[in-house]
Amino acid sequence: MLPGRRRAPVGRPEVDVAVGVVRSSDGRVLLAERRPGTVGAGYWELPGGKIDPGETPAQAAVRELWEELGVRVQELEPWRVHTHDFASARLRIHLFHVRSWSGDPTGREGQRLAWVDPRQPAVGPLLPSNELAMTALGLPDLMAVARVDRGPDGPGNLMDQIPTLATRGVRLLIVRAPDLASAQRVQLGRRLMRVSRGTGLRLVLSGTPLEALQSGADGLHTGATALSAATERPPIPLWVVSVHHSGDLARATALGADAALVSPVLPTPARPAHEPLGWDGLRRLVEAGPLQVFARGGLGPDDLGPAIAAGATGVAVDIDRVSIPAVART
Structure with missing residues (x-):
């Protein structure tokens, strides 16, 4: 995890979220658009959500990908953890690579989805908390x-x-x-x-x-x-x-x-x-x-x-x- 303050800024809670990186066979990454009426509406992000009480980050990632996209995770690999400060909260983001999965990704909550080249996403704007991950995902070989x-x-x-x-x-x-x-x-x-x-x-x-x-x-x-x-x-x-x-x-x-x-x-x-x-x-x-x-x-x-x-x-x-x-x- 990136070094930072142990406590969130005064008045802002710390929120743990789990995020899954789902890639196609040609290396594209799956992004979802935040729906109208939600915080950050119109921004695109890697799919995931808040970790519920009693859940591990991995369990939350598996649940969120099923609930949001209809994706059944078969193999999950921890990737990295970092923090990002928004005006309303500090997010602690637990990122996972989804190494094996099944299903046809669908916006089950009405959100739009897109498969993108992480180096040059064809959709935007990208949620700021996702920028570090997308930069790393866009590295060439x-x-x-x-x-x-x-x-x-x-x-x-x-x-x-x-x-x-x-x-x-x-x-x-x-x-x-x-x-x-x-x-x-x-x-x-x-x-x-x-x-x-x-x-x-x-x-x-x-x-x-x-x-x-x-x-x-x-x-x-x-x-x-x-x-x-x-x-x-x-x-x-x-x-x-x-x-x-x-x-x-x-x-x-x-x-x-x-x-x-x-x-x-x-x-x-x-x-x-x-x-x-x-x-x-x-x-x-x-x-x-x-x-x-x-x-x-x-x-x-x-x-x-x-x-x-x-x-x-x-x-x-x-x-x-x-x-x-x-x-x-x-």
Whole structure:
């Protein structure tokens, strides 16, 4: 759960709700529109509702999906818990992945339903308390990681590659520029955002939360060392972190990260002193928690299949490994 106050703001109660993520075979997510006459009428949200006294969150999710949609849940997996403050209440939202279900989803209470691409929902507006979840659900399975060094050619070379990355299945680019000054990283982020506009490529800047915000980047990347010093989730829509072991992963989960790059999975010259996890080690880390994990270290686009077989969401590869066209699933 995201860190926050233990008590709701004065005059506002805390309300626990259970929410189910129902996905179609092609990766679309089911949303429901709030009915006229209800709080938030006209907003779209992931289906769910309040947890009744005596219910567990999982029981509430199963009940709500049946009552609201006629969906019979056969397999439910806890995903994440976070809080969101509305003017009238603080919601504690318990999210579940519905791994197996039956029935034909129908708005049994008169609400409209829609199957949407979580990256670009065709309906809206989205209920604000659902925005974090939808951002995480929209992550692609192929990410690229680029390092920009000092010198006039570094930023230019990367910007020249943006159109090619987009045509080769990359939908998210993490940019690292540790040797640049803070103002230079912000400027780099702004230039890359301009170049990538209209390509479908999202930019995640490695640095501080303020740098990511000032650059207008789509998200923030935090390395394992900075993660160890973090005490709360940064105010960023998309937060990706790097982790190397189970302790890092547990901390990232507790702080509310959206995704973790786990490395090294295979031997890599960049980390010769680190024993590679291997596919079995990656599988054990994935099974240890609900966070979306991307395999990294010694990998290329062709390793997407083994990574997914190990339970990862996808792979994060160095930009120079994206040399063979690869089509991402989302």
